[in-house]
Amino acid sequence: MHPFADLSAYLDGALPDERRAEVGRHLAGCEICSARLAELRGTARLIAGLPDVHPSRSLVPRVSVPVWMAPLRTLSAIASGAAVLVFAASTLLASASLTSTGSGAPAVAAPAAAPQASLDRARGAGGAAASTAAPGPAGPQDASSPSAQFSAASPAPAPSANRSVAESDREKRLDTSTTAPPAVAEKGPTGPEAVALSVPARPQLGPSPWLWLLVAVAFAVLAFVLQRRLRTS
């Protein structure tokens, strides 16, 4: 009987020794089996000679975005971090200077009725100070406060709490000599509201720290968007 079923295994050297010897003996005397073994060997050689398949694309997704995108993302991330650091530093500085000056001159809250307050600042400031006398924690200050502070020199008609803060700050420095009576201001009804709106005054060092936080968030958003774009492409 021809060992056809074992020819491939014989070719591959996968037969047990005993069976291998048997098939070998048969092959020596069997022309058919020898021819078929040769065919199988030739077939295996052809299969081995199949052209190698090379990946047509890199297995890592190819990035087809502009080259400046990755550096820009990195720079944005760095800028965001730097802005956060500046924010933290300026916040610390501001709170430190607040506590140092706060003991000497307690923060004064001013009523929000700015036009009238510009007329009799001292009285309004004094009254509010008497009513609240709030030394004021380093509360968050609106990002628009710098502009309000810068325009505080002129008695502009904007009746905003920030303005009144800045004005009261000025008053504190300018008008403390003119000792105004701590009378309750004639604008009594606006008093509580003004107190509620007013923000503790404090010395400013450059732009508000919250501006830096805004910058940090902006850069972080930019970096995030770029990163997503880089990843999806």
Added chain:
Amino acid sequence: MLGQSADAEDVVQDALLAAWRSLGSFEGTSFRAWIFRIATNRALDRLRARRRRPESPLDPPLGDDDVIWSEPSAPGPELVDIAGDREALVVVETALATLPAEQRASLLLRDVEGFAYEEIALITTAEIGTVKSRIHRARLAVRNALVAKGWQGPAG
């Protein structure tokens, strides 16, 4: 193995990712066989999904002695030896593509990758007798396809 380069690349990517994730569980002796095992399994899974008829077995029932050795059909004199020819490789590829997936996998692991039968058994999680049978049937099918094209065996 898959017949489509896009599928093949997907499978390779899948397999490499899976291998990377389960790198800690590698405890065999042959890293190459381990990688091939993951990739082969993924490829077979992909073929099963492509077929969408999971009830039909990839591997037909095996019986070693009932396989047919087809005889050459009137070989043309110019086709006495097409071994090494480009045409022969096309015939081989076509024949491989028609094989049951697990036969094809075993044969390629043997003839292209050069694994031993024991390693192929590990890679394809099959009995060694099954591996032997698959390789034999697959190689025979390719041989029959070649013979049908007038191939008369290797020249030398």
